[in-house]
Amino acid sequence: MKLLTCPMNGPRNIDEFQSFGPVRARPDPNETADREWSRHLFRAENRKGIVVEWWRHVPSNYFFLAERDLVSNEIIRTFDASEQRDRA
Amino acid sequence: MAAGTATRVYPFMPGGAADGTKLISGAVALGDLTDKPRFGLKGGGSAAWFATQGIPLPAVNRIGDHRGMRVLRLGNEDILLLAEDAGEKLADVKNTWHAAAAPKGYSSWREEGWAWMRLSGPRLAEAMSSLCALDLRPQKFGADDIAQTRVGHIEAVTFRSPAGFDILFDITASAYFARAVAAVAGHADQHRG
Numbered sequence: 444m445k446l447l448t449c450p451m452n453g454p455r456n457i458d459e460f461q462s463f464g465p466v467r468a469r470p471d472p473n474e475t476a477d478r479e480w481s482r483h484l485f486r487a488e489n490r491k492g493i494v495v496e497w498w499r500h501v502p503s504n505y506f507f508l509a510e511r512d513l514v515s516n517e518i519i520r521t522f523d524a525s526e527q528r529d530r531a
Numbered sequence: 532m533a534a535g536t537a538t539r540v541y542p543f544m545p546g547g548a549a550d551g552t553k554l555i556s557g558a559v560a561l562g563d564l565t566d567k568p569r570f571g572l573k574g575g576g577s578a579a580w581f582a583t584q585g586i587p588l589p590a591v592n593r594i595g596d597h598r599g600m601r602v603l604r605l606g607n608e609d610i611l612l613l614a615e616d617a618g619e620k621l622a623d624v625k626n627t628w629h630a631a632a633a634p635k636g637y638s639s640w641r642e643e644g645w646a647w648m649r650l651s652g653p654r655l656a657e658a659m660s661s662l663c664a665l666d667l668r669p670q671k672f673g674a675d676d677i678a679q680t681r682v683g684h685i686e687a688v689t690f691r692s693p694a695g696f697d698i699l700f701d702i703t704a705s706a707y708f709a710r711a712v713a714a715v716a717g718h719a720d721q722h723r724g
């Protein structure tokens with residue numbers, strides 16, 4: 444069984460979670476050309492490295508962030524979204 | 532039914548969606564508390580509103596007590612009051628909330644959206660270990676702990692009650708859940724001979 448540690452509920456079967464994809468900067472609608480918009484909407488990044496992603500613990504409907512290694516699929520850490528906001 | 536006397540029909544009642552589905556009893560027993568009073572608030576302002584009412588809130592995933600009601604903290608701003616034997620006190624809280632001005636969170640309609648069932652019996656621990664992957668032994672999971680997880684393969688909130696484990700889940704899964712528990716209990720019986 445693969446486990447993921449929810450910052451609110453603790454370690455759980457990964458089956459209890461849903462992935463919501465990487466955290467991405469939202470383009471400024473007044474500054475962004477159609478080409479960049481279309482790239483933002485329809486193309487997914489496919490790189491190596493560490494990504495910060497949104498995840499949801501389904502039974503508690505709790506959204507949080509996880510750092511994941513895209514090569515090894517290892518979850519490096521999980522944390523509450525307020526932590527990212529505080530750092531920004 | 533006469534106008535103005537709206538009575539809720541819960542799943543296991545005559546005419547309910549799970550009418551005719553058997554609730555097992557014996558070594559593993561399943562009881563239905565879905566018609567018992569409860570009231571949940573969610574969203575910004577919920578916790579602050581409860582605080583103004585002098586209702587002490589426990590930490591997230593813990594249970595507190597207030598005037599005979601159990602206070603379940605399911606999230607920072609997701610709180611549920613269960614009033615198995617304190618319906619009047621719960622009604623007071625509900626009426627005060629309806630009359631209050633915003634911000635006060637919003638009703639999460641747990642009295643309509645969630646089924647409330649109680650699992651008990653001498654083979655409770657065995658049945659629960661087949662229904663839920665978490666370690667729910669008393670030394671790991673205390674009387675005031677809440678687990679938001681899967682029970683019988685569906686999303687559920689579970690915690691201890693004096694008789695056993697209480698389980699809250701989507702009310703539309705009531706018949707499924709009763710059958711899942713019966714299957715698990717039957718399986719345990721076969722293997723114990």
